[in-house]
Amino acid sequence: MGYTKAVWSYLLGCRVLLGRVDAQNQPQQLCGKDDARVQGNYTFNSNAWNQDESGWTCLYPSRDNTSNAFIAEWRWQSSPPRVHAYPHIQLNSDVLPVSIANLSQLDLSLEWAMKPSSLIEGLSDDPTTSPNADALDAIGIEANVVMDLFCDADANRSRTPAKQRYEIMVWLGRFGRASEPIGMDQARVTPIVQTVGNAEFTLYAGTNGNGQTVFSWVTTAPLTQFYGDVTPLVHFLPRYGFMPWDTYLGTVQFGSETFYAAENVKFYVKSFHADVKSPAEGASPVDTSVEELPVQTSVGGGAAALEVASGLWTYLSVGTGYFVAMLLMGGLSVL
Numbered sequence: 001m002g003y004t005k006a007v008w009s010y011l012l013g014c015r016v017l018l019g020r021v022d023a024q025n026q027p028q029q030l031c032g033k034d035d036a037r038v039q040g041n042y043t044f045n046s047n048a049w050n051q052d053e054s055g056w057t058c059l060y061p062s063r064d065n066t067s068n069a070f071i072a073e074w075r076w077q078s079s080p081p082r083v084h085a086y087p088h089i090q091l092n093s094d095v096l097p098v099s100i101a102n103l104s105q106l107d108l109s110l111e112w113a114m115k116p117s118s119l120i121e122g123l124s125d126d127p128t129t130s131p132n133a134d135a136l137d138a139i140g141i142e143a144n145v146v147m148d149l150f151c152d153a154d155a156n157r158s159r160t161p162a163k164q165r166y167e168i169m170v171w172l173g174r175f176g177r178a179s180e181p182i183g184m185d186q187a188r189v190t191p192i193v194q195t196v197g198n199a200e201f202t203l204y205a206g207t208n209g210n211g212q213t214v215f216s217w218v219t220t221a222p223l224t225q226f227y228g229d230v231t232p233l234v235h236f237l238p239r240y241g242f243m244p245w246d247t248y249l250g251t252v253q254f255g256s257e258t259f260y261a262a263e264n265v266k267f268y269v270k271s272f273h274a275d276v277k278s279p280a281e282g283a284s285p286v287d288t289s290v291e292e293l294p295v296q297t298s299v300g301g302g303a304a305a306l307e308v309a310s311g312l313w314t315y316l317s318v319g320t321g322y323f324v325a326m327l328l329m330g331g332l333s334v335l
């Protein structure tokens with residue numbers, strides 16, 4: 001119980017001081033393979049889908065339903081490093097599943113931190129600051145911090161874990177080399193970059209072990225705070241033929257894929273809010289046009305640059321197995 005209390009002293013500090021920690025305020029510990037707790041419009045899940053004897057993970061949700069904060073503490077030591085768990089928070093919304101053609105807004109507001117559990121109390125837990133960054137390096141941490149959106153042509157399947165046709169990941173942090181975005185090893189000569197909120201994201205694409213097509217929008221440096229509408233990252237894909245507009249977004253999650261650490265790590269989500277919207281009644285519908293990828297030009301005003309250069313990028317099969325986009329030697333062919 002000792003370490004649990006230590007973990008919670010961070011979030012419950014005020015209540016501890018006020019002597020208001022009662023049974024009601026104690027966090028439930030989610031330490032199993034698929035332990036979940038629903039709180040308001042969100043579900044916390046330990047999601048240790050690939051756990052093994054090399055380590056452990058526990059997710060401690062806060063009872064504070066205004067911040068939706070949680071802490072995931074973990075350590076995995078199997079070699080070579082591989083993903084063991086994705087402790088996360090999921091949005092439950094009446095609007096989901098929503099066809100991407102009917103998605104007008106996906107607002108996020110979140111803040112996170114990560115540090116070795118042993119980092120001296122009082123030092124910053126921001127992984128971009130010293131000495132925490134070096135402390136994380138020193139324990140060989142391999143992990144990421146990602147938003148995970150799952151989509152499928154079938155509304156129900158868009159909510160069924162591992163069954164969805166598409167996974168759209170938004171990477172806000174990447175530590176070590178093990179957690180590499182799928183397709184990064186076949187990156188385009190000139191990348192596709194979109195600016196959303198306070199960040200630039202680069203697109204990678206490929207297929208995962210489940211046969212799901214994975215699109216990853218990746219920041220270059222860890223982004224511990226994000227406030228913005230990521231709809232442009234979603235709409236980009238049907239706009240340029242990478243998936244049909246009538247694909248349903250069914251699952252919205254945020255967490256950390258944990259691979260390896262020599263010592264215990266704490267991943268803090270200090271706040272998380274997501275809001276999915278369809279166009280209000282009477283408002284103009286989503287523009288569902290399909291365009292060719294611009295070649296060496298800009299889209300979306302000055303903020304978003306999109307370039308295509310020569311070289312083979314990726315083949316993406318859509319729907320029942322026909323190739324929709326093939327990018328070869330400087331051009332886009334639609335088959």
Ligand SMILES: *[C@@H]1O[C@H](CO)[C@@H](O)[C@H](O)[C@H]1NC(C)=O
Binds near residue numbers: 040041065
């Ligand atoms: C938090 O929980 C309380 C008590 O159940 C409820 O009245 C309140 O609406 C909730 N607030 C949020 C933001 O979910």
Ligand SMILES: *[C@@H]1O[C@H](CO)[C@@H](O)[C@H](O)[C@H]1NC(C)=O
Binds near residue numbers: 093094
């Ligand atoms: C929860 O979601 C419902 C609709 O999906 C919304 O009406 C309600 O305001 C949300 N509650 C909070 C506390 O945000």
Ligand SMILES: *[C@@H]1O[C@H](CO)[C@@H](O)[C@H](O)[C@H]1NC(C)=O
Binds near residue numbers: 094102
């Ligand atoms: C769009 O979403 C709204 C709200 O969820 C829903 O009422 C409406 O039927 C949807 N329209 C289409 C065309 O799917």
Ligand SMILES: *[C@@H]1O[C@H](CO)[C@@H](O)[C@H](O)[C@H]1NC(C)=O
Binds near residue numbers: 155156
């Ligand atoms: C989704 O699944 C539910 C429950 O299994 C079923 O009642 C519903 O008809 C399904 N909807 C679609 C669109 O397949």
